[in-house]
Amino acid sequence: MTQHIHAAYRPALPFRLSPIAATLAGIALLASAPLHAADPTVSELQAEIARLKQIIAAQNPASAAPAAPPAAPAPASASAAEPAQEESQTLGEVTVRSRNRLERLQDVPLSVSVVTGKELDRLQATDIKSLTQRAANVSWNQGNQRTASLSIRGVGKQGQTEAQDPSVGLIVDGVNYAYNALSSSYDFTDVDAVEVTRGPQGTLLGKNTSVGVVNVTTRRPAFTPDASYSLTIGQQDTVLGRFAAGGPIVDGLLAYRASLSVSKGEGDIKNAYNKDITYTNKDRVSGRLQFLLTPDPSFSARIALDAQPRGGETYNGRTINTPTPAKYANGTDTNLSTDVSTRLARRWFTQQSGYSYQDDFLYGGGRNVVNNDNQRPLVTGSNGASAELNWYLGTHNITSITAYKDYHFNATNDEGTPFDVHRNAGGFWNDYRQVSQELRLSSAPGGFVDYQTGIFLMKVDNQADYRREWGNDAGAWYANRDQYNRLDANAAGRYLLQNSLDRLQMSFNSPAGVQDIRNKSAAIFAQANWHLSEPLTLTTGIRATHENRKNKGHSxxxxxxxxxxxxxxxxxxxxxxxxxxxxxxxxxxxxxxxxxxxxxxxxxxxxxxxxxxxxxxxxxxxxDAQKRQxxxxxxxxxxxxGVVFNDTEAAPFKDTLPAFVLSPSYKFSKDLTGYASWQYGEKAGISQLTNGVSNLVRKEKTNAFETGLKSALFERQLLINANLFLMNIKDYQQAVRVLDVYTTGLNNDGQNYFTTATGNVPKVQAKGLEVDGAYNGIKNVTLRFAGAYTDAKYKEFKNSAQPVENGFTGAAPYRDVSGEQLPGASKVTLNLGADYRVPVWGNKEFHASFNTAYNSRYNSDNTLSSYGWIGASSITDLAIGLGTRSQSFDVSLLVKNAFGNDAPLTRTWNTYTPAVPRWLGVVVSGKL
Structure with a gap:
């Protein structure tokens, strides 16, 4: 994705490292790299370290007060007194690891955004949503830990079946996460950098993705001892604790790094039925332990273990109810026969005088509460292990990454009332496991061509069970009007009404009660940089991935x-x-x-x-009356x-998926690079059952075109990167309206019946402009800015599900939304961040930071309901504090959503998910 710095722009080395020193320095630089596991040559590491030291020396005389630009990390061997120097590099020297090499961001011939760990730490941005608020044209789509998703360029919100690959990939410390849910349940702490790459990926490493990749790199082990801590006390009984430490175990041979994160706190909405359940609370504990072994200059090994014990957070049910509109879209009266207002008006439910539709069910009871008798927190947990081995062979490097990751999810939901309608209104129980092996060979940079090639293997097993259980009020809730009137007429009928559903338990068809998903992926890939002249480089890459996907289910x-x-x-x-x-x-x-x-x-x-x-x-x-009851x-x-079926094997998806990249770049000067790219990628089809019948989803195919300029101006005080992009997607995977073979055959009345299932949209297109930049020309101030204009729409989509307001009699089973904006896609997104730091009182430093993320309006409903629109809004986080310049101690006031943005997160025709309100906390942090 990025391009190595051409030899003509590398400063001559003023010194020569011994083999052992070079190895240690290389390991230190690996620890500071913003992206994947490193595989540079020793000479490359020497050159990069020397260059960084020269920059620091030139920009930071000992007597000068350091400014605070946002970017490149310092070598991990920096002493505790050097943090201010770490942040003083000029903007044009920001380095990235997008192509497994240390490269200047300005030399990368693709749209890439980099956010450093320090920027995230200042505003306690630890969850994936907070991470994405700091990069251009990336968004987090609201859901629970299983259904939330990442979008890039407006694409990626739709579609979340257990057997489907995410549109936007996530890589953490070189390990690909192949399941969407793995991004949702974690606090990303002790982070070195987050890097967002847009467009299809896969010719360089890991698992192929169709829209883009978010790479998270944590801080690596180093041989210089360090330890840091952070304790946050805030509103809603919030306590956030972070601790990280590392250093040598055997100097020059074995080093470690350990981190621990604890997040506890209440949500802003209480459950009136059980006030100890709040929405959305925090209950996360995670730990990471890493070891680095460097027995000789030609080899290093990093072993990493991570664990998040199971904890419960209440995401589902954070819903405020509003009255159902009285009219459908065509002006006819809404059918309220199954509406909550009708059901709660029945004698069965009005007996409880302390609860009513008007006073309690609607609008959070006027108290911003919900009332759910059987709601339980969603339980998640995960464990992981990886072994990264690097061999430095002079002209080539070999990298091996072997990894294991698992994930557990358990949801118990409620229908939204204090009545015993459901013991579980439907919720997934998941046990997910993935094993992966990656092996890469990289040539040394320089010369006419440098290249990387490798293989990637992955095996996924996902056991899923969608469970539902009814309670003793369910019969009275689900009976139609006539059934209810006949059964509620006498004691025997009421006994039948209660027993009709009480304690009935199912592996419920949604889309299949039980799924046994087995995916195998094997790929070979290669990418080369052809240095046709000193300023002109042509990047070419190719990949072939064989997918074998199976799914067996029953309901x-x-x-x-x-x-x-x-x-x-x-x-x-x-x-x-x-x-x-x-x-x-x-x-x-x-x-x-x-x-x-x-x-x-x-x-x-x-x-x-x-x-x-x-x-x-x-x-x-x-x-006869009794028999009728x-x-x-x-x-x-x-x-x-509903739908039941015995064990059924869905048709497998077996195919070989190609991918390629073609990208010329031209360096007009050291600080101005132009590029163009053509990226092509495919996402695997889906083996699945729809109502017990095999419904194979075709693979998704993406063509992405991009052209851009990367510039560093005014002596590198202003960095501006801009690009135009066009993505054409064929057979986009999302929810569509399909023929319901099960119901059509069961009824056998000559009519066709339809249902909503994951399928293919013929054509989707996203095009627009992206800008990413930073400025540090104002004394003591660093500004970062990003923005995008995106036109993401359906080019051809004739079988979209009807929104609720089209539920009138005679409406077609589906509708044509060709030309409409994709759900979740804002046309304009902007991000502005600032950091102000000034020395005071000798060795002290006053600092203030903020980050504002803006998005124009978007439709939060997957069916593009007219009720689903969310208006334009912005959200700002800010911090103000005082600490020592050595960062040994700091205290800050932190405010999330400082200006009280109250735009709903989602909206439907009779519900909405409210915004997360303003939150204040005090952060004490430091280095030991």
């Missing part, structure tokens, strides 16, 4: 609850053990003696009918059971 009842006698005989060939009767409750011909025995048991249980000598006689003795209870149960 079945796991527990019949309190009323197995109300089961149907069978559904879709799955036996339920009930008896056969018509809609009026009359026994059908053909019931076996055992089935008639079940009917008699029902008659005895609910109406006290004594069993007779002839099977079925007790049930036959019921009145039994039929109503059975119908309620059958309607909620």
């Amino acid at each position: 079945l009842v796991n527990n019949y609850g309190n009323a197995a006698e109300l089961n149907p005989v069978s559904v879709n060939g799955v036996q339920f053990g009930g008896f056969s009767s018509d809609s009026l409750g009359q026994l059908r011909a053909g019931n076996s003696a055992a089935q008639l025995g079940v009917a008699d048991a029902a008659a005895n249980k609910y109406f006290g009918a004594p069993a007779g000598a002839v099977p079925g006689s007790a049930y036959a003795g019921l009145t 039994v039929a109503d209870a059975k119908a309620i149960r059958l309607s909620q059971v």
Whole structure:
């Protein structure tokens, strides 16, 4: 992605390192690199260290007060007295690791944004959403830890099935995370840098991605001892603790780095049913331990272990309800037969005088609360291990990264009331595991051509179970009007109403109750930089990835609850053990003696009918009204059971996916580079079941074109990078409207039925302008800015699901949204950050920082509902503090959402997710 600094621009080395010193210096530089595991040659490390030292010496006389630019990290061997020097490098010297080499950001022939760990630390930006608020044209799409997602250039919000690859890849310390949920549940602490690369990736390393990559690099082990801490006390009983330490175990041979992060705190919305549950609380503990082994100058090994014990955070249910609109989009009256207002008006629920639709369900009860009896925090946890081995062979380097990562997710949700409608309104239970192996060979830079090539292997196993359980109020909730009136008429009917669903448990079809997902990926890749002349370089790359993806699933009842006698005989060939009767409750011909025995048991249980000598006689003795009540209870149960099917293997996806890059760049001067690029990538298709029927999703294909300039002006005080981009995506993977083969075949009435499932949109396009820059020409001030104009739309999409407001009678099963803006895509995004630092009182330093992220309006609803629009808004975080210039001690006041942005995070036609309000805290930090 980036380009190595041409030899003509490298300063001559004023000294020569011994082999051992070079190795140690190389390891130190590895520890400071903003991106992937390093694999530079010893000579490259020598040159880079020498260059950085020359810059520091030139820019920072001992008597000068250091400014605070935002960028390049210092060598890890810097002493504790050097942090101010670390930040004094000129903007044009920012280095990145996008192509596994230390390279100037200004030499990178692609759209890349870099955010340093220091910038994140100043404003306690530790979650993935905070990270993305500091880079251009990257957004975080609201959801829970499993469903939230990253977007780049407006693309990536749609689509989240367990078997689907994320559109935007995430790499942490050289390890690819192939599951979207792995980005959501962590505090990224002790971070060295975050780098965002836009466009298809894969010809250099790791797993291929179709839209872009977010790379997170943590601080690496080094042989210089250091330790740092941070303690934050804030509103909502918040306590955030961070600690990191590292140094030599055996000097020159073995070093370590350890970090620990603890985040505890309440959310801003309370659950009135259980006030100890708040939305969205913090409950995260994570630790990372790394060892660095350097037995000789030609080899290094880094072993890393990480763990996040399971903790619970309540993301789902942070929802404020509003009245359902009275009219559909065509002006006809809304069908309120299943609306909450209708259900809560039933006698069954009005008996509880302390809760009502108007006073409690709507608008958070006027108290910004929710009332959920069975809501539970979402439980997540993860463990990981990796071994990174580097061999430095003079003219070539070899890097091996072997990694394991797992993830657990467990959701127990509520329907949104204090009634026992659901013990679990639906929630995934996931156990995810991935194993990967990467092996890369890199040539030394310089000469006519330098190149990298390698292989990447990954195996994924994901066991998913979407669970649902009903409670004793569920029958009264889900019965239609006539069913409810007949059953609520007497004690026997109310007993049937209660038992119709009470304690029924299922692996529920959403999209399949249980999924056994098995993915294997194997790739070979190569990329070369052809130095055609001193200023002109042509980058070429190619990749071939073979994907083998399988998925087996079923949807079945796991527990019949309190009323197995109300089961149907069978559904879709799955036996339920009930008896056969018509809609009026009359026994059908053909019931076996055992089935008639079940009917008699029902008659005895609910109406006290004594069993007779002839099977079925007790049930036959019921009145027609009583039989109709039994039929109503059975119908309620059958309607909620929905789609069931035995173990079914979906059609596998097997294919070889190509990718390539072609990118010429021309260095007009040391501080001005122009480039163009053509990137092509593919994302694997999806092996899946839709209502028990195989529904194979085609692979997604992305062509990305880009041209840009990278400049450092006014003696490198102003850095501006700008590019124009165009991305054309074919067969974009997201939710679409498809033929429901299951229901069409089950009803067999000559009509076609449709459902919403993950599928392919024929054509999507994103185009626009991106600008990224920084300025440090004002004394003691550093400014960073980024912005983008993006036009992301459906070029062709004729089978989108209808939004809720189109639910009127006679509406088509789908609609054409060709030409419409993608959901979650703002046309304008801006980011502005500033850091002010000035020496006071001798060795003290006063500092103030802020970061503002702005986005224009976007539609938060995947069906592009007219009710889903979120207006333009901005959010600002700021900090002000005083500390020692050596950073041994600092105290700061931190304010999140300082100006109280109250734009909802999501909105539908009768709900919204409110903004996270202003939060204040005090941060004490330092180095030991």
